Amino acid sequence: MNFHGKNAIVTGGSRGIGNAIAKALADNGANVMITYAHNDSAAEETVNYIKSKDVNGYKYKIDQSKIEDIKNFIDYVKSRFENVDILINNAGICPFMNFFDIDIATFEKVWKTNVESHFFITQGISKIMIEKNIRGKILFMSSISAIVGGEFQAHYTTTKSALNGLMHSLAIILGEHGIMVNSLEPGTILTDINSEDLSNIEKRNYMEKRIPLKRLGKPEDIAGPALFLVSDENTYINGSELLVDGGMLVNLQ
Template identity: 45%
Template sequence: MLLEGKTVLVTGASAGIGRAAAIGAARHGANVAINYHSDDAGAAACVAEIEALGRTGVAIKGDVADPATAQDFIARSVEALGRVDVFVNNAGICPFHAFLDMPAETVDRTFRVNLHGAYYMVQAAANQMVKQGDGGAIVAVSSISALVGGEYQTHYTPTKAGVHSLMQSAAIALGKHGIRCNSVLPGTILTDINKDDLADLDKRERMAARVPLGRLGKPDDLAGPIIFLASDLARYVTGAALLVDGGAFVNLQ
């Protein structure tokens, strides 16, 4: 019960890594507010699982690409749950596309969701934590793509590098307030974000074969690392980045 009595907020939590983190936090004793963009059924199912664990859950709809959504999510979460102890920035998109004819609107949307959305959400959560006066923890879901390139991800990899960098700088800015800021860098995780790209079974098997642990990741593989960084077990960890990729990044030979 690493988060007993804590209030945890998670963005993009109607499915995938965000959902796993939200339910994992509830398993460890937290009340949880989730942000989601459009999947009403998925958000309701996530809240139902949180409540089945005996915790309070609330779902708040909003597009993180709109800066006003950050203020709304924090305010409504505090109204429902009282405070913010842990903030998990997870919301993100990756519409795979070739570089040379990448539509400007695809680049713009990806940056606004992944990077601008992270900035304003983290800023709003941090302001609430500073107001409370007793510290907190922020965990951002970056990606292995912050460290390596991708032919069809030229718009995506810069945003994830930016999220990683944001946590490093925020760790410095917020350390004096007792707020720790860290990131997790998932490898290839089987979620809605890449289900079309990995529908090709041969490609999927090739990618899994490159992972030393022999498989692609699942959303639940991220819940433990996120909860660790959010918990007092990581009380002297800030500005860090934790690879959660089955060893893919180091497998170069």
């Protein structure tokens, strides 16, 4: 897939799935801007990798639960990119908690980071696409948890279901401008967000046995499907949810 000359944004691009997607975009010729929340060294490493591919790389530190940070980020995008071709809404948090222990502060932090930020980032970036007459691609990172739920993820699964609903509406709204919007639903992927949870060997073995491919996913397993959906090769997939789980869902019967 050829992304030469394309400008792409990947939120939460310093680690995990976002990192794999950002690097894959750079590998294929895109200029890439990532957002990140905490890890300065990981963000710097990612940008250095991007630049090593002879493309432009940028990083922006942001608390995506704060609307003022989002407004400042949109201004930063305008200062670096003349236009935006691709937006991948990947950033998210999942503090595993018992349902009865989730307080309003925790719920709001997860909701604002996982949904509200992407609502307003997409609003700002899609305006740029429309103003520049860019037939862009927008991708939301949902989750298999939006379909099957999770015992310690009631707040998280709520946000991932919401992202799919948002995506469906935007596929209609932005489709009129030639902008295509879809979502990915990764299964169990080994990332920082679940590393502690999957450090339990019994639980990890159980999860692996439920997957027909008999292994947990890697961030790179998500990068390929993500790149296809935001590439010029995708000419007619709009408003769709793509499950990437190694066959786990169909094996849950």
